Amino acid sequence: MLIKSSASGFIHPVSSEITARPVYEDRRAMLRLLAGGAAGATLASWAARDALAQSSPYPRPGKLAVLNAGKSGVAGAMTMEKVTDYKDASTYNNFYEFGTDKSDPAKNAHTLKTTPWTVEIEGLVKKPARYALEDLLKLSTQEERIYRLRCVEGWSMVIPWVGYSLSELIKRVEPLGNAKYVEFVTQADPKTMPFVGSRVLDWPYVEGLRMDEAMHPLTLLSFGMYGEVLPRQNGAPVRLVVPWKYGFKSGKSLVKIRFVEKEPHTAWNKAAMQEYGFYSNVNPNVDHPRWSQATERRIGEDGLFAKKRKTLMFNGYEAQVGQLYAGMDLKKNF
């Protein structure tokens, strides 16, 4: 493990070092004031430029350590849709290890211990490894990706994630020729996760992707959201984000990434095989056996009386991922 420094992003500074939120939020106002002529001409032009540079589509939440990221060049990685409020994205979660109500994770996840954290790479790879989180963070350039998130329950959000393509990690560990699938094993610690052991699912929560899905540039290994490290209830310290699949395919708080030959037995597939298939691509034409998947409610946007919006094929990422499923019967391989 490397020696941690404040640059790693996961060391929380002493509280006195954190800029107070009102001060931070007032900064732009101050700059605008300067630009308005309150200062000298030279200073004003500098300030005006900086005031204009405000391009972030969401306010910084100011809750956790900042995780800096560059712009992503991956096709489809930056939707222009309105970003969901951080408050909604961090209080309305499905993370059954902390309870089945969507307000439970935000209440209960504070017990999750995220340092030290390691992720093991095992199975059919030339270079099995055990990455400390600090090393994983620096393995590739952190990018911001603004993705739509569609839950199988029929609601959706737009979330600015921070991370890099999972393919960067996969390339480094060199999978063997017979590695056809990637299995993601998530943390299951009954001491820090109060609902591990409940009978809803088999623990640990396991998810999986086909190798080509895992290698797709949109498949994100994520460490943060809204420019900060992930809140615990959203899957800290490292999770997967697969934007064209229902949310449950994106495992949270990953501890193992395993390369295997056979299709992994995933948690929801084991719990209800007829309801949750291995692929679970967002598909408005294939209903869940108990409800329609044709529409969705965008959290925080669609008013109480608004008709729900239409769900898009592959959650709107058809241009990027459609070819992965060419020739496949998606009704059978749901």
Added chain:
Amino acid sequence: MQASRALLHPAAKPVLFVVALLPFAWLLVGALTNQLGANPAEHLIRATGDWTLRFLCLVLAVTPLRVISRTPALARFRRMLGLFVYFYAVLHLLSYSGFDMAFDLADIATDIAKRPFILVGFLVFLLLTPLAATSFNRAIRALGAARWKLLHKAVFGVAALAILHFFWMRAGKHDFAEVAVYAVILGGLLGWRLSRLMNKRDANPASFGLR
């Protein structure tokens, strides 16, 4: 008795009426001020369902409480509580139809056919409607007390189906703790009536009937 006098006070019914409307007022204010969390539609649908179940427990508790505590005055409130069951059931149905289905009748029909728990919920509503419709004195006179009583025994079917509706709704997450609480309460209230019926039948074979 002090308690009985309070229950017989002319203000007792208006007070209960206002108190029973508080959950509705609370939800209304929450919806108007956007205080219902990330998914207000879901919150309203679930909360109105919860309140329907709670008032169902309350109305079915009136008779056991009246008998056990020997407080006949409690009977005055049974009709109003029963109508509040219907009130919250209507709000529940309207919330689902409006917020989830945008009042699209074709979509609602498809959903009723597709999801067993929606079907059962709808059946509960259909069963409750004649009970609410025959709650006023003239209806009781028109039906005759015996037939009216028989009709209103449908409330026990309502209780059983309401629990089934809730059970199936929670089945997706195998999360039955709350369902069990309501099932135990309603089961207990029904069990009390059954045991009383047995005792009565032993004592006097001529009298018969759940009350």
